[in-house]
Amino acid sequence: MDPRWTALLDAARAAHEATPELRAFCPFPTELREQPGDPRPDPLSVTLQEAPGATTSPWQGFRDAASAAGPIARWRDTYRHTAIGEELHRHFGCFELLGQDAPFGAKDMRGFLVYQRPGYHYPPHHHPAEELYLVIAGEAEFHLDGHAPRRLGPGESVFHPSGVPHALTTHESPVLTWVLWRGEMETRPVFSPAFSDQQASPR
Ligand code: FE
Numbered sequence: 001m002d003p004r005w006t007a008l009l010d011a012a013r014a015a016h017e018a019t020p021e022l023r024a025f026c027p028f029p030t031e032l033r034e035q036p037g038d039p040r041p042d043p044l045s046v047t048l049q050e051a052p053g054a055t056t057s058p059w060q061g062f063r064d065a066a067s068a069a070g071p072i073a074r075w076r077d078t079y080r081h082t083a084i085g086e087e088l089h090r091h092f093g094c095f096e097l098l099g100q101d102a103p104f105g106a107k108d109m110r111g112f113l114v115y116q117r118p119g120y121h122y123p124p125h126h127h128p129a130e131e132l133y134l135v136i137a138g139e140a141e142f143h144l145d146g147h148a149p150r151r152l153g154p155g156e157s158v159f160h161p162s163g164v165p166h167a168l169t170t171h172e173s174p175v176l177t178w179v180l181w182r183g184e185m186e187t188r189p190v191f192s193p194a195f196s197d198q199q200a201s202p203r
Helices: 003-018 020-025 044-050 057-072 085-091
Strands: 092-099 110-116 121-126 130-138 140-144 150-152 157-160 166-169 175-182
Touching: 003 020, 003 057, 003 092, 020 130, 020 157, 020 175, 044 057, 044 092, 044 110, 057 092, 057 110, 057 130, 057 175, 085 092, 130 140, 140 157, 150 157
Parallel strands: none
Antiparallel strands: 092 110, 110 175, 121 166, 130 157, 130 175, 140 150, 140 166
C-alpha cells in the first residue's frame, strides 16, 4: 500500500478519535481490506497542494495527508455528465478513502475527502445516505434545506439527514472537508430542484 494512503488513514482515524461528532456518527472501521486501485487524476490535486486552505493546529496533519494523497487518488466524476458538470468539477472534487471500493475497503460506512475552490456554489443536491461533514481546512458556508446557512471552519461539523437537500458555498477561501456516509450508500447524489421557501427566510 502506498504510504500516502496509510498516512491519510492514520490522520482520519486520529480525527475520528478526537471528534465526538464523528464518533457519534459511526465507529471507525477496524476490518479494512487494502484495495488501492487505479488513480483517476484531476487537476484539483495540484490546486489542493498549492492552496489547501488554512487550518487550526490539530487539523494540519490531516490536511497535509489529504493533499499528499491527491495525486494517487481516484477522483470521482459524479456530476460530469450533467449540464453543469464541467464547470462543477473545475471547482469541486472528491475522492474516497473508506468504503466498498475505496483504497481501504469498509462495509458499513464511507469516508471521502472533498475539496472546493474559493468562490463557488455547489448547488443543492440530496442522497439517501446520512452524511457528516467535518471541515479540515479553510472555510465554507453550509446550506441545509429549512435551516439558516452556517459558516464553518476547521474542526466544525454539520449533519445532513437522509434525502434533505444541502449545498456548499465557498467565498474567499477554499474548503477541504472529511465527509462520512452511513445508511443507504449505493445511490449517488443528484441535484435537488431547489430549497423550500423556508430557506429564504433568515432566522
Ligand atoms: Fe451530500
